[in-house]
Every structure is written in C-alpha cells, then in structure tokens.
Amino acid sequence: MFDPDTDLVKRAGAGDRAAAQALMARHLPKMLSLARRMLGSQSEAEDAVQDAFLKLWTHAARWTPGKAKFETWLYRVTMNKCYDRLRKRPAANLEEAADVPDPAPRADRALETADMSAEIEAALAALPERQRAAIVLCHHQERGNVEAAEILGVSVEALESLLARGRRALRSRLAHLRDG
Amino acid sequence: MRDVDDFQNDAQWVGGALGRLSTVPVPAALEVRILGDFDRLTERRRASWLAPLLETIWPGAPAWRPAAALAGALAVGLAMGVLVPLGDEASATEQSASVMLDAPPAFEIGENS
Numbered sequence: 001m002f003d004p005d006t007d008l009v010k011r012a013g014a015g016d017r018a019a020a021q022a023l024m025a026r027h028l029p030k031m032l033s034l035a036r037r038m039l040g041s042q043s044e045a046e047d048a049v050q051d052a053f054l055k056l057w058t059h060a061a062r063w064t065p066g067k068a069k070f071e072t073w074l075y076r077v078t079m080n081k082c083y084d085r086l087r088k089r090p091a092a093n094l095e096e097a098a099d100v101p102d103p104a105p106r107a108d109r110a111l112e113t114a115d116m117s118a119e120i121e122a123a124l125a126a127l128p129e130r131q132r133a134a135i136v137l138c139h140h141q142e143r144g145n146v147e148a149a150e151i152l153g154v155s156v157e158a159l160e161s162l163l164a165r166g167r168r169a170l171r172s173r174l175a176h177l178r179d180g
Numbered sequence: 181m182r183d184v185d186d187f188q189n190d191a192q193w194v195g196g197a198l199g200r201l202s203t204v205p206v207p208a209a210l211e212v213r214i215l216g217d218f219d220r221l222t223e224r225r226r227a228s229w230l231a232p233l234l235e236t237i238w239p240g241a242p243a244w245r246p247a248a249a250l251a252g253a254l255a256v257g258l259a260m261g262v263l264v265p266l267g268d269e270a271s272a273t274e275q276s277a278s279v280m281l282d283a284p285p286a287f288e289i290g291e292n293s
Binding site: 012015017020021024028029032033036037042045046049050053054057058116117120121124135136139140163164166167168170171174177 | 204206211215217
C-alpha cells in the first residue's frame with residue numbers, strides 16, 4: 001500500500017523541521033475542520049488539533065509504514081482527542097450545544113449563508129457524538145465507509161447504521177431548510 | 181418501513197447540507213504553536229542523546245559545563261593547529277633521523293672477526 005506521507009513522517013521523526021512543516025500544511029486544514037465540526041468550538045478544536053500533532057511528533061520516529069495509512073491514523077488520533085474533550089465537558093454545555101435555533105420565524109425567507117451554516121452546525125452538534133463523527137467523516141471529510149469505520153474503530157455495518165440514524169436525525173432537525 | 185430510496189435521499193441531502201458549512205480558517209498562531217511543539221520535542225531529544233556523553237566528560241555537572249569544556253578544548257586545539265608553525269630545526273632533525281634509520285648499515289658483521 002503506497003502511503004504518500006511515509007517519507008515525510010520518517011524525516012519528521014528524525015528531526016527534519018521542513019518535513020514537519022510539510023506534514024502540517026498537508027493535514028492541518030482537514031484536521032481542524034474535523035475537530036471544529038466535532039466540538040463546535042474553534043478554540044477547543046485548535047487545542048485538540050495541537051494535541052493530535054504533539055502525539056504525531058512524539059510517535060513519528062517509531063512510525064512503521066504498512067500497518068495503517070498514516071492519514072487514517074492521524075484522523076483517529078484527532079477524533080480521540082475530540083472525544084476526550086467532549087467527555088470532559090460539563091453536561092450543561094452539551095445541552096447548550098444541542099440547542100437548535102427555532103426554525104419557525106425563518107421558514108418564510110431566504111437564509112443568509114452564515115446563518116444557514118450556523119444552523120447546520122447546531123443541528124450537527126445536537127447529534128450523539130458517534131453519529132456526528134460518522135456524518136462528519138463521510139459527508140464532510142469525504143472518507144470512504146471502510147476508512148471511516150477504521151477511524152472510528154467500528155465495523156462497516158455499524159458505521160452504516162450510525163450514518164443512517166445520523167442522517168435521518170439531521171434531516172428532521174433541519175426540515176425547514178429542505179427547500180432552501 | 182424506509183426503503184433504499186429514502187436512505188439515498190437522506191445521504192444526498194445531508195451531503196448537500198454539510199457542503200454549505202463555512203470553511204474553517206487555519207490561524208497562523210496555531211501553526212506557530214504546533215511547530216513550536218515540534219521544535220521543543222526535537223531539542224529535548226537531542227539533549228537526551230548528548231546527555232550520556234556530557235556525563236562522562238564532567239559527571240554531575242549541569243549540561244552546559246561539560247559542553248562548554250568540550251567546545252573550549254576543541255577551539256584551543258584548532259587554534260594551536262592553525263596558528264603554531266612547525267620549527268625548521270625540529271623538522272630537519274626529524275628528517276636526518278629518518279634518513280639514518282632508513283640507510284643500510286655502514287659495516288659488515290664479519291669484517292673484524
């Protein structure tokens with residue numbers, strides 16, 4: 001299995017700063033986007049991604065190609081850092097995050113893109129974390145089902161079940177946007 | 181009972197909705213923090229690689245002392261090598277000694293017997 005990151009990871013493990021910078025440039029935007037969608041908070045997402053990269057720098061010297069694709073491993077680390085943060089949150093915050101804006105007053109007018117984005121984010125935040133993770137990986141990060149299942153540490157069937165439930169819940173929460 | 185079309189519709193709709201999410205900008209400060217972690221870790225690794233050598237040179241001393249002693253000794257050695265010329269007399273003596281050692285003996289063993 002060809003992994004385009006293997007050489008960069010080896011060099012970064014040997015202390016090559018340029019390789020570390022190249023790895024960061026290649027993966028940081030996707031990692032941050034994933035963490036942002038999972039956590040719903042920019043500052044927490046930045047901290048989670050920084051933690052994930054710290055783990056990468058710590059393990060790069062011992063990275064053995066062939067076991068798993070590097071990017072899959074990095075996604076998994078980032079996802080676990082997000083779970084850690086979600087579990088540390090007080091219950092009140094989770095309830096706040098689950099609050100979806102009342103769609104009724106907005107149904108009869110076109111929504112601004114930013115508003116719509118905020119509504120979708122809020123609806124996403126209200127999903128249970130495993131469903132949210134499955135939806136974000138497959139629909140936002142465009143990972144295949146096999147890779148997404150590997151990242152989440154579940155079978156493909158379990159992933160498909162999470163996806164089906166998550167999609168249905170998201171669609172019903174955002175029913176007012178269907179025609180938008 | 182939901183059929184396959186329903187699932188496909190849900191998938192398409194969710195894909196479209198998530199496509200409307202605004203992109204997440206990457207702040208330059210975050211890049212600096214991440215690379216800062218890399219630099220700190222690399223520095224620590226280098227220090228730990230040097231530590232046994234420094235402990236041999238100056239046991240128990242803080243790391244900078246044996247490092248400074250080693251660097252000082254290297255500098256003095258280099259300066260001596262570059263600045264102190266070899267004397268002519270010394271080289272002439274060395275040369276004649278080497279000629280004498282290389283030359284065949286000037287007597288025969290059996291001559292005086």
